[in-house]
Amino acid sequence: MIKRITIISASIALGCLATVGPVLTSLYVAKKEVERRDRAEILDFAGKAIMRTDVVTSQAFAALADLDRHPGAPCSPPSLEQAARVIYNYRYVQDAGAYAEGQYLCSPLLGDVRAKDLTLPRPDYQSSDGYIVWFRQKSPLSDERSDIQIGRSGHYVSIDRASYVDLIDPARRPIAAIQTTTGTLIAVSTGADPDDMLDAWKHGGNVKSDEWNYAVAQSSTRQLAVVVKSPRSSVAGTWPKLLAAWLSFGVTAGAMLGWFAYKRISWQLSFPATLEWAISRRKIDVVYQPIVRIADNECVGVEALLRWTLHGQPVSPEVFVRVAEENHLIQALTDLVLEKTVAQLGQFLAENPTFYVSINVSSEDLRSLRFLNVLRSSLAGTGIAPRQIRIEATERSFMDADTTRDVIAAFRAAGHPVYIDDFGTGYSSLSYLQTFQIDVLKIDKSFVDTIAQDTASSVVAPHIIAMAHELRLEIVAEGVESASQVAWLLDKGVQYVQGWYYAKAMSEDALVTWLASRNRAPRQAEGVLAI
Known part of the structure; x- marks a missing residue:
């Protein structure tokens, strides 16, 4: 009898532990x-x-x-x-x-x-x-x-x-x-x-x-x-209520938590494999956001951006690009951007030699000439000039300075202008700008948002602009959303802008239609001339 009570008690204790354990964890x-x-x-x-x-x-x-x-x-x-x-x-x-x-x-x-x-x-x-x-x-x-x-x-x-x-x-x-x-x-x-x-x-x-x-x-x-x-x-103040609630739900609550954890972990474990499958099957789309010259309101080029829909839901590029970098898929992803860009806009670029597309390149492809060789091969026989494909790199890509400097020089020697993307948010400094030969700085949206505002970061954009002028670099301001921002940037000598004030990122067909409509419409209909 005592043995049976002991077994029952141990079983109850294990059951309670199995129920309460996930809660406490x-x-x-x-x-x-x-x-x-x-x-x-x-x-x-x-x-x-x-x-x-x-x-x-x-x-x-x-x-x-x-x-x-x-x-x-x-x-x-x-x-x-x-x-x-x-x-x-x-x-x-x-x-x-x-x-x-x-x-x-x-x-x-x-x-x-x-x-x-x-x-x-x-x-x-x-x-x-x-x-x-x-x-x-x-x-x-x-x-x-x-x-x-x-x-x-x-x-x-x-x-x-x-x-x-x-x-x-x-x-x-x-x-x-x-x-x-x-x-x-x-x-x-x-x-x-x-x-x-x-x-x-x-x-x-x-x-x-x-x-x-x-x-x-x-x-x-x-x-x-x-x-x-x-x-x-x-969190400690809510522990008694949470514990009582979980104990009331008992095994059901523990089972639900276990199911949720299982689904969550399964999704996380399978996500890199799903991304690799999507890249290999060309399931990731490329869209294009216009870059506009403020002085005459002309769209001079676009930035190629990634979009991915998984199970009917959009996946943030910040998420899947980071996963690609962590799982050595980023080079294949960059190659896919180039492949789709040439396939979708190749004829348009060949017919419009002053128009360009900028492509974001990861730090991996700034440590070797691999992507430059892929780029040369992809452009051969297309009629697209090297200057029409421009290279964008974030500041953190410049950390391996000695190797990166040579690769950047090789891109520029091949005719591809080089941009620093999201300048001011990473690890670079004036010394980087002085030692790397680049062509354009892109001011991050977070600093454009603070233009003419009384915030601690509102002084950053003017300093970046002054630095770029001193080094004779052109400037693109990202995330422009208002006419007042355009007017301020023009007054400060910024040459180019991109953002929702002009257009959101769009497919190649929508882009061609949008460009055609701008050519037919009077210039003062939008942009800086309407300010």
Whole structure:
């Protein structure tokens, strides 16, 4: 009898374990996933915050450089006029003027105060290259506010400390900016605990807390860091209800969870094989998004893009392209794009020698001449000129610099212009642009979206445009959706755009029809001439 009860009890225990086990496992996984997402989100926000500190500080240094370029006599009308111009041109600069021997001399806001004996305290920090800094300097104009004041060669600029932490954040996460050489807290958002933020910085964000996550981001160019604090998301508070519900459903709930997990895992395991089948059977489609020259509103070319419908549902290119890269299918996918492009638009390209198609190439095909050889073979005898097939590569494709540089040079030597796609979102820098011979920069949609907006990333597009002009590169702006964006880009000297404002990506037949309709329609009917 005791043995039978023991067996029954063990069976019941195993049944309960089989039922509750998936629940507990899923709760554990959910908790870890919440923690991972929390961490990723706070790190992303810290990256945006450090970008703001770099922008604010860069403006201060640029303002001082502008003052130094007009050396005139201190406090003379021309020097005061230049200081006023600096205050107007740099949005984060609150005041700019002259000082000497530890005293204010003048500024457009203070006027000429040489006779007023306005003494400056000893600076809080002096850099090796001659900059001096007061981290909390009260202006003679106000007893309430203290600014960051930076000086060099007899000129100074004042920056509102709040500029370093004044980010648009619906979550209102506490932010602090810190000068890392001295460990000085130079700015902190409203409601944040300065001691708490400094302690988090000293520990690299590794602070044990059941309530808060911390992240620290370090500037790559300045002695600055930011600390961001965000409340932890809680799954634990819902555990009792979830556990009770799952126990109520019992075996049925466990079976449903097992079925879902089985279907999910089966789909994931089979997805690369399905993608390989789709590539080999030519089941993936190529569509074309127009690229328009702003100056005359003419469509000069298109970008070839991928579309895949699986079981009646569209699969995101971001998903299946990544799977192709991870499973060594990306070269076959790129070959398929080229094959369909030549088959669908070959005659049109041969009849319109100024029209072109740009094709995205993976990092694998920038490490060898394989795709260039395929390209040469595919174009032979078609009447398509090499310049009509252009190569687009993302910034991360340039990481293997030595090999990539030679392959890029080979594409250009063969007559294929080379574009950097989604510039500003990857790992490249000005040094890459200076060492690689390329033809065009494409500004990512995320930066085009912020044009003329007061956001931390709204300064990126103007900087990219200025960089491209300096290097004599042409520019294509992606994701253009409004006439105001077109007007702004035209004013900044951007030559080409693509986006839904002109047309979505379309099939080859729709493209030819669309181009024909544009040729028949008056030019002022759309685009920049209608702005």
